[in-house]
Amino acid sequence: MSDWKRTTVGDVVTLQRGFDITKAQQNPGNVPVVSSGGISSYHDTAMVEGPGVVMGRKGTLGKVFWLESDYWPHDTTLWVKDFKGNDRRFVYYFLGTLNYLSMNVGSSNPTLNRNHVHPTPINWPPLKEQRGIAVVLGALDDKIAVNERIATTTDAMVEALRQMLLAELDANFRRLGDIAKIVVGSTPSRAKSEYWTDGTVNWINSGKANEFRVIDPSEMITEDALVNSSVKMMPPGATLIGITGATMGKISRLEIPAGGSQNVAGVWADEPALNDWLFYDIKARVADLTKHASGGAQQHINKRIITELQCSVPGPDRLTAWSAKASPLVTLTARRLVENRTLAALRDTLLPQLMSGRLRVKDAEKIVEDAT
Template structure:
């Protein structure tokens, strides 16, 4: 294990403010335009050669984005102009660990000043160990990225099978509540600790429902919380619909038995083939749901809008044939994303330990071997 050195962030890398590039001046091209929240668009000209790192300057203060190729960093970011021989990926992980939000120099709008953070104290190893640490963490990130591509491809194929089958369908549409059960969730009282402390019942909020697959609960409630509220349990295979605010119209699929908040509606049938069909059919009909939303600043889809949605389901033989092709694809998506949750948890456990020298690289490599 190499010696770890104490220094300042200004001794470690050089940072510079990004460059203006209004939307009206951007020419479509292959170069990513990077803002404080990551890639925000594309341009035909690069300002910086990659690989490179930006950190949020005007929002997401200090939050890093790693860019593999050439890019254009916006003025809402700071970007590394000189890595001073340090490993790029290690630098990225270091920024993940640093809490720079306290260096906010803005009065009305948050702002990160590079001159203020130069003196931030850090402790880092030599170049060889930097690369070794980065390789361990990157092997997990790469496996996660592969799984995300697998899940996306499988989902796209299943969606294509749905669209082909749907195009050939004829018949009388039926209201959704004639095909499946529709429920709107609830939140047990936060003021009652008996509803939340040491809970064992899965519960999903609308933020968690803003995913393609919901595999883990947002929180756990107690049996008393379930009995003392309007929470209704939903089975695996149910389609979740975000019905309020920022997640309104977001569609996801439940892979666990869970209840949901009042900002989530659940739709399911006792027939898994119908459930899989409705998952894609409801996604295709989101515009028909959201166009009837009501409310001012906080738009909302009420239950009646969902129950009144007209749907056409293939007859039993056609649905079974469609399901025989689609079900393995949905299973592949679920497997990939379940594995990603395990990989992400391992990475998030290793990151602070490796970056603080509490865990040796060779020990971390042994922990990773079974997963990549």
């Protein structure tokens, strides 16, 4: 890496604070409005030509986003105004490696000031090396994006197959508690380190209900915690329902065995085909769950509401015919997402090594080729 140079962030890129805009000021359109947490809405007017790089400036510090098309960087972000001839995608990856927490100038609300980012000392490679690194890491991100599109498409296909079958049937509603197991979880005591240290059991919190599919645990608990804390294990294929607060009514599907917190419920049937069917049918009936929620500011769906939910269930022959088409697609969705977990882990491992020059592009190319 003798051809790398010692410089500063401000010498290789110019960062600029974004532009304020409220939801009320936005018009229907396809221009992404990028806030500190990512794309938050869409507008009909762009402020910056893509492709571009945006990072969180306020609240969520330093989270970096790549925008292929024209965009509107919100006031809560910094965006790269001038790439100064450097490879844009390399800049995106590089900025994601900086320690922005050390640059926080806020008090109660974390804030990033470009004047504190610009002087940061860095090692910077020549343009050829930048492009090579961007291609290597981009290959992994491109594969991840393809897998995500496949997963989204297959998921939509399964729902379309369900709708087609429902159109052919007379309504056949069953009480969910009569056809599936329903459990509500528990959180082991945080005061007991023996419940959380060196755990081997998957455990998930309510935030997982926001995910498209649950392929990773939130944390790991011990066998002692599982036995002594009323944690209930849920199998792969179970439907996960957020039952309290911000995730109330959110639905995901477990692709791993896991115990859950008291803010989630798990639903599953013994028959795999029915299990697949119920995931999509429950998703379609969220309004029937949430309309019976109780509580004030912290709304809650209790187990009884889930138990009494009326689900449409086809007869055995119809369900078998549907499953023959739908279940392989359900499996494909899970496999693509699990593969993405591996690809993302590889990208995150290669990223700091490539950015520091400890790993050269030709060696990384072989690793990525073997993985993709």
